[in-house]
Amino acid sequence: MLRTAIPPASLAGWQLSEDIDGAVLTALVGCGAMQQSWRFVNTGNGEAAFNMALDEALLLLHEAGAALPTLRVYGWCQPTLSLGYAQNARQEVDLAACQAQGVAVVRRPTGGRAVLHDQEVTYSVVMPLLADGPSTTTEHYRRIGMALAAALQSLGIPVHLARPQVRTAPVRTPASPACFAALSRYELSAAGKKIVGSAQKRAQRALLQHGSIPLWMDRQRLFQCLRVPPERREALVQEAYTTMGAVNEIAPTPVTLPAVQDALRQGFSTTFGVELVETSISPAEWRLAQHLRTMKYATDTWNHDGAAAWRQRQPVASV
DSSP states (O other): OHHHHSOHHHHTTOOHHHHSOHHHHHHHHTTTGGGTEEEEEEEEEEOHHHHHHHHHHHHHHHHTTSSOOEEEEEEESSOEEEEOTTOOHHHHBOHHHHHHTTOEEEEOSSOSOBEEESSEEEEEEEEEOOSSSOOOHHHHHHHHHHHHHHHHHTTTOOEEEOOOOOOSSOOOSOOOSBGGGSOOTTOEEETTEEOOEEEEEEOSSEEEEEEEEESSOOHHHHHHHBOOOHHHHHHHHHHHHHHBOOHHHHSSSOOOHHHHHHHHHHHHHHHHTOEEEEOOOOHHHHHHHHHHIIIIITOHIIIIIOHHHHHHTSOOOOO
16 A cells, blocks of 8 residues: 555655564554644754755655654754755856855656755654645645744744735746745735745655745855846845845844744644644655665756756656
8 A cells, every 4th residue: 555655656666565663654654643643843953954855755655554643843953045946056056156165956756946055943743634624725825834934923923824815917027036935825914024934745645845934144145156137136135135034133122043933733623623743754754765865866967956856867767
């Protein structure tokens, strides 16, 4: 069952049924526990490629029925520019500038635009598709947005959910390659500024959504890492002060990383009506994440050339 639950190409040779032992499966799946509680996992600061690999591993194993829904919080070992799944790294990112500034570059499994991760809490949630309402992308963004809003409101931050908007005229201004430059549906703003940037990937029965909650934001460094017209860079940085926000620029009192992490745990528990049990990543999840890191997220093909180029280099899965 587990071998066929995940498309072979997604695992690139990972023998799922052989590498997850019975004890791990019993502990994770249990008898009815999958619908009663979620996991809360704090993995601390991680390397860029491994952070993305672990998020995908959690999605794959939950999709296979081998892991509970999971809310994970984490950070980054070094400043990292993460790119959306479909972004053109060579056209939109100054890779030489990133290297010179010690900024890692990694491509996410999710869509959206570039995010500079540094002084922040990153969250990722892996959960089944909703069964108690419309199972649409918009509805999942809304429900997760409500959990994020509850978390930040508990810290005294007056956040608002952005509503979906219908465009009445074509957009003539080129879109910024930066995620925080524009609000998407059901993302959060405070004081008129985007304060959380999120992106989502859906499987057949589950989804992954992860996002950035900056406590502080270095707008100058962000636009130094992106390929923007030199004559527009300073204007874009100044504009970013009016459109991009960070928690400690808005909160009435200083907010710490642990405070945001605890607030996220409570916000998701209240919004989804579940208990979040603090636990660790299982050995099977670590092994799959290491495999995905090596085969995918640590490669220049994936990060610089793009998802299509990476797929072309993968061996054809046997039937």
